[in-house]
Amino acid sequence: MNIKRAIEDLIKSTLRDLGVNEEVSFNIEHPEDHTNGDYSSNVAMVFAKSLQKNPKDFALSIVEVLKEKIKENEHTQKIFLDVKTAGAGFINFYLSPDFFHKSIQDILEEKDFGKNDLFAGKKVMIEYTQPNPFKPFHVGHLMSNTIGESLSRVIEYSGANMIRANYQGDVGLHVAKAIYGIFDKGEPDKSLPVSSQAQHIGECYSYASNLYDTDENIKKEIDVINKKVYERSDEKINNIYDWGREVTLEAFEEIYKKLGTKFDYYFFESEMAPKGEKIVRENIGKVFEESEGAIVFKAEKYDSKLHTRVFITKALLPTYETKEIALTTTKFEKENPDLSIVITAIEQADYMKVVEKAIEQMYPDWASRMKHVTHGMMRLASGKMSSRKGNVITGESLMQDSFSAIMDILKDKEMSQEEKDKIASVVSVSALKYSVLKQSLNGDIIFDFDKSISFDGDSGPYLQYSFARASSLLRKVNGELIQGNLSNEISTLERILYRFGEVVERSAEELAPNHIASYLIEVARAFNVYYSENKIIDTEEGTSEYRVNLVKAFTLVMQKGLYLLGVEAPEKM
């Protein structure tokens, strides 16, 4: 049952009864302090002004009618304990113990508790991660992947048919740099795991990249390699290219597996260039124009805040912008999604607006279904991370360090090595993902290694720990359970578990996973407090069935919530 919607309906019908026909939006929210009710509405204050009434008085008359309506219906009579006014004109709704007890039962019984239909019947394509073969998989990619996977799950849970896509840059100058570096520093030992080989290639890239900026002759050599890669005219280069592309892509695949992502589509820049170029050339004079020898799109003609960008260089090479057009049209031709989301760091924001404006001129219907979601940059204290300069923390090394730190904690626990590996992997991924997802997407993340793998307080492992603790508890329950009288004292845990669905819906609506993360922290805290204050398994008095159900409901919500963040819920850790 959707209690929030029920309250909204009650208020609306009350307003009609009072002769208020205006359509003004009002809030229904949870007061921070539950002594102010489980739900609270500002409806009286919102309408007071236009109706020229005193908000407190108006609130009182609304409450009077509300109470009548609640009494009229047996169902609502059971749900609400009280409705009253407070403060400047708030109307506060107090839910009954009955409601809370029933809500625990609902969580246990409803198969997809917390689901909503915001995206019901919609096909949504989402593109995220976008690493480049021959370059390291750095923490920025980890961030994009984490956000993309979580959003995918949230939208999916809101009813959509999700299609996950990745776009990888397998052509361009960075490839030539890496190949030059491999020529100079040698190939890695091919018996090593692909991740080590990929790491070597990444180092070769950074090495050559520095030389490219500082040594004029080497720059020329790399430019020659770049041309040869493009033409596929040199067998030796082709061999290295084919091997390097495969190895780095395989290494990415291992990372995706650890992170729990599986893509339905892999798009490559190499496939997009010819198609994009054709589209751009066909629209010269209509959308694009020649300027200084290049083919450009003057976006400022359509929107003064945008700027001109080059789509085909005067050396006749298609740019990233052109490939993006091909990528977009390919997506719509293949899947025709109702919504096409692309997730990148915010540095791409203006670039993407220009490209979207160009697409709008040619394919207005598709353009209207595009949505660019940006997130802040991962930053180090020392400044921006750049794989070009080599001052990156790779996603791989970070995951490894996090893994080792957890192995250290597990070393004295009694479990098999295999079990420890599994747990360390699941917990380390959650530590990293949570540190990204707990905050809103805007704004940079100041990257602090110790905090990103912190295991207590506001962290992913804290969530998992509380889940494992509850699971352990449930394993120990045996024997006859006592029905007993249910208490009228309602714990914080009971007061927030039923809100899960509201939080998921809000996250889907705003495309903001951080709401789920902060909700889960509240839930975990509430559980840990409940746990410390209440005896669940009671060998003397007997174990209460309701308490066991409450713990069960907690594990179900936590498990589903962790899933939506892209994290597993281990029963032991």
Added chain:
RNA sequence: GCACCCGUGGUGAAAUGGAUAUCACAACAGUCUUCGGAACUGUUGGUGGGGGUUCGAUUCCCUCCGGGUGCACCA
């Protein structure tokens, strides 16, 4: 220079225009015969400056200051 994003305790963050601004880390003080201490309880400390809109502003508008990102042939 222009555009966009961001300024919240010492640090990192939360808060849909609402009530006494919420957490975590750090610091300090407790809980330890534990249904799993990766836990629980408590203390100290905060909205960059100035205007405006509003019954009410961390939130919206203007301005200044500070940080980040982008602005023609890279991706």
